[in-house]
Amino acid sequence: MRRHISGFSNPTVKYLRSLRDKKHRKRAGQFLVEGLRLLEDARSTGRLPQMLVMAEARAPHDLLARLEADVMAAGGEVITTTPDILSKVTGKENAQSVAGVFDEWDTSLETLDRSAAPIWLAAQALRDPGNLGTMLRTCDAVGAGGLILIDDCADPFSAEAVRASMGAVFTVGLAQARWEEFLPWLRAGTGQLVAASLRDAVPYRGADYAAPCFILVGNESQGLPEDYEAACDLRVTMPMRGRADSLNAAVAGAVLAYEVLAGVER
């Protein structure tokens, strides 16, 4: 279906704007993705928006035309509107000329196949959506199966997380679980749980990593709870040569992930 929206007070505009808010995203089960590049990443992995919103006076573009056709063929909606309304929807002065509304998908642990990859990232109580997106991007880079979000984390479907993931939110696995669900799930199969830790830890470099290896990173300011660390199979520590005792969470995860990659491929 095709529609044109010319008024700011249109209910669809109000709905689209509401998706900037986590509470509304959860209620609707949908999220908004801005920019052709991310939409194309989604399309290439078989995910199409339910609704495509485009600014009218945009330049013609092959990729966009194909996306439009795919959305129509799948029974979705294509909406044209003014650049001003699109800016209002995305909350940015220089809005991208296209955005898409996607259904959120199932992020239960059961959707993950642990045998599909030698490395997995897990983050506990990760609060920063930029860190979350960066970890998804790192998953893609190291060939990790995906990211498991434990306890209360930032929303992986927020605009900032999606943007920082550079599209990896569509391509790598994603699960959300409480620790009380995660640990039994992990122990029901093979899997080595590795924490970046300062307590009772071995040097991260050349440690005895085994696939599938689950790298667990803690909250930005608190780190991991002590009992979570104790439940890990391996605690590793990275050199800290300065005044601080920790790295940025996404950085710590990536440095460890690259070390594990070298380890499991040895």
Place this chain on the structure above:
Amino acid sequence: MRRHISGFSNPTVKYLRSLRDKKHRKRAGQFLVEGLRLLEDARSTGRLPQMLVMAEARAPHDLLARLEADVMAAGGEVITTTPDILSKVTGKENAQSVAGVFDEWDTSLETLDRSAAPIWLAAQALRDPGNLGTMLRTCDAVGAGGLILIDDCADPFSAEAVRASMGAVFTVGLAQARWEEFLPWLRAGTGQLVAASLRDAVPYRGADYAAPCFILVGNESQGLPEDYEAACDLRVTMPMRGRADSLNAAVAGAVLAYEVLAGVER
């Protein structure tokens, strides 16, 4: 000197607010730092704010009292104000209860002593202040001498960069230079320039790193210009097992920095 400010229209309030804007920071040569933890990091390295701004109804605090005394002893100004005015200054609803105004310092290449550390980070046209701050934090962690910002980068004195640095902006070296200044400076002494690259590169792991090693990371979306890469002594590549061909800039810098750390200590 001690002062109390109770009115939103006070010129000092206007001045403090103006420091959220890069143009005004550069004109004034000053920047604003929020929160006792960062102020304490600064104090511990001998940097005191010219002006300390505190909310009146704050809880008594030993560290804050010491900071206040130090600022007064150094001839600085201590200002008390309302929590509302402090929120207006920082632009945050839940403002920290204290902020400080620091003089920016000399960030010319001549302030760096390359023999002081085996590793240095350099970033070219880095646009994201969060990435910039994260790289400063990584410098601290790996014992790098500091961060060299090449060409037009984000402002290291922005609130976001200072916050992401977790105080490292005060403790590690910091320089800003054009490429045309940086390269002659580098070549005037010993120093290996290493780029993360996809072109004509060797595997990053176990490459022949030599101290002082300068790790060069490019712009978030463009990477490094080809002639910058060509000017490097060593081009290294990290495994990219997914769809994307790059990592987040701060992540790439950190993964490389930890590898170089292992290399130069071998």
